[in-house]
Amino acid sequence: xxxxxxxxxxxxxxxxxxxxxxxxxxxxxxxxxxxxxxxxxxxxxxxxxxxxxxxxxxxxxxxxxxxxxxxxxxxxxxxxxxxxxxxxxxxxxxxxxxxxxxxxxxxxxxxxxxxxxxxxxxxxxxxxxxxxxxxxxxxxxxxxxxxxxxxxxxxxxxxxxxxxxxxxxxxxxxxxxxxxxxxxxxxxxxxxxxxxxxxxxxxxxxxxxxxxxxxxxxxxxxxxxxxxxxxxxxxxxxxxxxxxxxxxxxxxxxxxxxxxxxxxxxxxxxxxxxxxxxxxxxxxxxxxxxxxxxxxxxxxxxxxxxxxxxxxxxxxxxxxxxxxxxxxxxx
Amino acid sequence: xxxxxxxxxxxxxxxxxxxxxxxxxxxxxxxxxxxxxxxxxxxxxxxxxxxxxxxxxxxxxxxxxxxxxxxxxxxxxxxxxxxxxxxxxxxxxxxxxxxxxxxxxxxxxxxxxxxxxxxxxxxxxxxxxxxxxxxxxxxxxxxxxxxxxxxxxxxxxxxxxxxxxxxxxxxxxxxxxxxxxxxxxxxxxxxxxxxxxxxxxxxxxxxxxxxxxxxxxxxxxxxxxxxxxxxxxxxxxxxxxxxxxxxxxxxxxxxxxxxxxxxxxxxxxxxxxxxxxxxxxxxxxxxxxxxxxxxxxxxxxxxxxxxxxxxxxxxxxxxxxxxx
Numbered sequence: 072x073x074x075x076x077x078x079x080x081x082x083x084x085x086x087x088x089x090x091x092x093x094x095x096x097x098x099x100x101x102x103x104x105x106x107x108x109x110x111x112x113x114x115x116x117x118x119x120x121x122x123x124x125x126x127x128x129x130x131x132x133x134x135x136x137x138x139x140x141x142x143x144x145x146x147x148x149x150x151x152x153x154x155x156x157x158x159x160x161x162x163x164x165x166x167x168x169x170x171x172x173x174x175x176x177x178x179x180x181x182x183x184x185x186x187x188x189x190x191x192x193x194x195x196x197x198x199x200x201x202x203x204x205x206x207x208x209x210x211x212x213x214x215x216x217x218x219x220x221x222x223x224x225x226x227x228x229x230x231x232x233x234x235x236x237x238x239x240x241x242x243x244x245x246x247x248x249x250x251x252x253x254x255x256x257x258x259x260x261x262x263x264x265x266x267x268x269x270x271x272x273x274x275x276x277x278x279x280x281x282x283x284x285x286x287x288x289x290x291x292x293x294x295x296x297x298x299x300x301x302x303x304x305x306x307x308x309x310x311x312x313x314x315x316x317x318x319x320x321x322x323x324x325x326x327x328x329x330x331x332x333x334x335x336x337x338x339x340x341x342x343x344x345x346x347x348x349x350x351x352x353x354x355x356x357x358x359x360x361x362x363x364x365x366x367x368x369x370x371x372x373x374x375x376x377x378x379x380x381x382x383x384x385x386x387x388x389x390x391x392x393x394x395x396x397x398x399x400x401x402x
Numbered sequence: 403x404x405x406x407x408x409x410x411x412x413x414x415x416x417x418x419x420x421x422x423x424x425x426x427x428x429x430x431x432x433x434x435x436x437x438x439x440x441x442x443x444x445x446x447x448x449x450x451x452x453x454x455x456x457x458x459x460x461x462x463x464x465x466x467x468x469x470x471x472x473x474x475x476x477x478x479x480x481x482x483x484x485x486x487x488x489x490x491x492x493x494x495x496x497x498x499x500x501x502x503x504x505x506x507x508x509x510x511x512x513x514x515x516x517x518x519x520x521x522x523x524x525x526x527x528x529x530x531x532x533x534x535x536x537x538x539x540x541x542x543x544x545x546x547x548x549x550x551x552x553x554x555x556x557x558x559x560x561x562x563x564x565x566x567x568x569x570x571x572x573x574x575x576x577x578x579x580x581x582x583x584x585x586x587x588x589x590x591x592x593x594x595x596x597x598x599x600x601x602x603x604x605x606x607x608x609x610x611x612x613x614x615x616x617x618x619x620x621x622x623x624x625x626x627x628x629x630x631x632x633x634x635x636x637x638x639x640x641x642x643x644x645x646x647x648x649x650x651x652x653x654x655x656x657x658x659x660x661x662x663x664x665x666x667x668x669x670x671x672x673x674x675x676x677x678x679x680x681x682x683x684x685x686x687x688x689x690x691x692x693x694x695x696x697x698x699x700x701x702x703x704x705x706x707x708x709x710x711x712x713x714x715x716x717x718x719x720x721x722x723x724x725x726x
Contacts, residue, residue: 137628157633164630176621179640181719190639191629229720245629 081149082110083253083285084134084167089143091129091309101358103129104140105309108384111302113252116279116286118300118317120293120332122354126309127289128172131255134287135167136160147253165195168246172258174238178230184241185226188212191248215244218281219274236267243274247282255287260295272298293336297321305329308365309357311384315391325387325398327370364396372397407713414709421701426468429694430460440690443484450484475698481691491695494680499699501577502676505668506660508591509598514653516603518642521610526637528615537611543604552597552671559593575673594672598665602656606649613645620644646718654711655704662700 091104103126111117119127133140136152144153147167152160171177178187189208197203203211216223219240230238239259246254256275260268272295278284290296296303300317305328313326324330331350350369355361361368367377376396384394430437439446442454455461459470474481479492520540524533559569571589578586617623618641626636656664666678677696684692715722 135628137624161630161632164628169625169628171621171625173621177625179622179626179644180721181643182640183720190626190631194629194631194635231721242625245625249630 081112082146083113083115083148084287085110085146086130086134087144087146089130089133089145090141091126091133091138092141095358099358102309102360103357104133104143105360106143107306107309107311109304109311109314111253111285111287113285114283116288116299116301118296118303119287119289119306120291120296120303121306122291122332124354124357125306126357127291127306128257130306131169131257131287131289135164135169135255137169162195165191165249166251167253167255168249168251170239170242170246170254170256170259172261174235174242174259174262175230177242178238178245180230182229183226184228184230184233185212187230188215188226188241188245188248191245195249211248215248218247218278219244234267235263236271239263239271240274243271243278247278250282251284253285253287255289257289258291259288261291268292268295275299293321293332305332308354308360310365310394311392312366312395313391313393314384315387315389315393319389319391323400325391325393325400326366326395327372327399328366330399331369331371364394372399406716410709410712414705417705418702421705422472422698423468425694425697425701426471429690430467430471431464436460437690440688441484444688446484454484471694475695481695483689483691491691494692495677495695495699498675498677498680500579501674502661502663502665502669502678504577504580504587504591505594505598505674505676506657506665508595509602509660509665510653510657512595513599513602513606516599517606517610518649520603520607521614522637522642524607524611525614525618525641526633528611533611537608540604540607543600544608545604546600548597548601549667549671551600552594552668555593555597556671577674577676594668594674597672598660598668606652609652610645610649613648614641617641617644643718647715650711650714650718654707654714658704658707659700661707662703663696664700 085108087108089104089107090102093101093103095101105126107126107130109117119130121127129138132138134145136145136155140153144151146152147163150163152163155163178184189212192203192208192211197207212226213223216225221237221240221244225233225237225241230241233241242259259275260271263271275286275288276299279286286299288296288299297317302315303313303317303320304311305313305320305326307328313320313324313329315325320329321333324333328350335350350371352369355365355368362381363379364370364373364377364382367373370377374397380396382394382396384392386392387398387400389400429440437458438451438455438460441458442450446454458474459467471481475492479490481491483489483491483494520536524536527533556575559572560575563569564572572593573586573590576590578590580587614637623636623640626640627633631639661677663676663678663681665676666682668674669676669679670682677699680692681696681700683689684696
């Protein structure tokens with residue numbers, strides 16, 4: 072997958088040095104996000120990968136300001152939304168929506184699908200100003216059901232009457248109700264059966280083509296990310312360790328951690344050169360991250376410098392960024 | 403849905419019959435005690451005893467006794483209290499019921515409105531001083547005994563400051579029927595309402611706040627925020643309805659037990675001739691027919707209230723509808 076739409080160089084959403092810390096008692100601080108910067112241009116699909124607990128979901132929520140980041144900025148379409156008062160942020164939510172991992176928990180079990188999907192249409196004004204009419208909302212609901220491949224009768228039913236895949240379709244319909252420009256999908260298929268996963272990922276891709284959406288697609292499954300992403304960001308312990316074109320990152324990883332993730336995928340992958348063996352040990356605690364390179368405790372190609380000198384994210388000759396002193400692809 | 407409702411009503415009827423049998427057995431089939439003597443009251447003459455024995459069928463088998471008792475309670479309604487100079491029991495209860503119903507309904511309206519307002523406000527501003535202040539206030543309300551509060555209210559409004567402009571409108575203790583004088587009814591009851599409601603405002607606002615805070619961490623609340631709803635709308639539309647389950651259950655039980663005689667202390671303090679007071683008198687005189695009738699009456703209310711609560715669940719939680 073190549074062909075980034077270059078006609079619009081300005082990013083749709085950009086994060087600068089985003090930090091999220093939680094106090095966890097006894098004066099300890101957990102750094103869920105430790106200085107993350109990235110930008111996504113219109114039409115791109117940025118895949119966000121990493122192990123559980125690496126901060127990818129937190130990043131997704133910070134980007135939409137569903138949680139308030141501790142420091143840093145998020146600029147959406149030219150507006151800094153990190154400091155925007157709630158009242159002025161709300162209109163912007165029309166353009167940025169989220170699909171959550173747990174399709175059941177994300178839907179209020181006591182309300183009908185029609186109500187849940189229509190709610191954004193009711194609270195936000197119509198494009199020309201003023202409230203949407205009942206007929207407009209009903210027409211839009213019908214359209215949305217068609218779009219995500221659900222029968223119209225689904226609107227009158229309750230969340231518990233659907234299967235996981237159907238519920239995720241409902242969540243997608245809900246997210247698309249206001250025709251957003253950016254959709255952050257937080258592990259939208261992780262909780263689904265493999266066969267259903269493919270359907271939902273295909274739905275995401277179709278919708279992108281039809282509606283010209285921009286996605287930030289959070290996943291821990293590289294196969295899913297490879298299928299849908301144009302660019303990929305790899306996260307480890309609250310920071311991005313590699314960021315670049317999906318093709319380059321997933322086929323010629325520069326960071327040993329990316330290489331290890333790919334090596335752990337149980338599918339045949341086109342590899343170039345020898346790859347290090349899979350990782351041993353656990354991810355260090357984000358409360359006490361290791362000094363130097365945060366990956367050095369598990370890195371198969373660690374050297375002395377890595378233990379003391381934290382590598383910054385820097386641009387490699389082929390345009391991607393990696394946070395490694397000794398990247399696996401040539402400089 | 404209609405089927406579920408019908409089935410629930412059938413269950414209610416079944417439970418009511420069961421309760422009546424149980425109450426009957428407890429009072430009239432307890433081994434070693436002659437029900438005749440208990441109905442006729444202490445120191446009854448042999449003639450009275452004989453009359454009671456025939457009237458209630460105590461010389462016949464238990465099922466007949468039960469049928470006769472139910473007939474006296476519900477059909478002929480001439481169950482008579484011999485302790486109390488032959489007064490008919492059922493009319494007595496029917497006379498007391500409106501008093502209690504007026505007292506409890508008014509108090510319930512007050513406590514529902516106030517506790518929802520307090521609970522929602524506290525949950526919306528949780529952690530702040532408003533939250534802490536409201537919950538403290540709730541705790542104070544729970545801690546104040548209703549008879550003491552009632553006495554203080556009476557002391558202030560009836561004697562000490564009765565002639566001041568603030569309380570000169572307060573009528574003397576007692577009940578004024580709604581049908582005769584609506585304004586008088588309101589004036590006579592507004593202070594008892596408030597007094598009775600204080601305890602429940604405290605309990606309900608704390609319960610509701612706790613449920614609202616718990617529901618805040620649900621994923622669908624985050625979804626609602628992501629849609630771009632205002633915090634108030636998220637809390638009221640998505641949070642409150644979900645949090646009303648405990649509230650409604652509690653309300654059903656409390657309302658029923660109060661209507662069934664649980665408002666005794668308030669009734670006594672404010673001189674209201676309600677069911678609670680009637681039960682109290684029946685107990686202190688060991689007036690068996692009256693006790694039996696009031697127990698049946700309150701059981702009916704508790705069972706009906708529970709049925710109503712179950713119906714409300716159907717509205718509040720769609721998942722219950724398919725569950726049965």
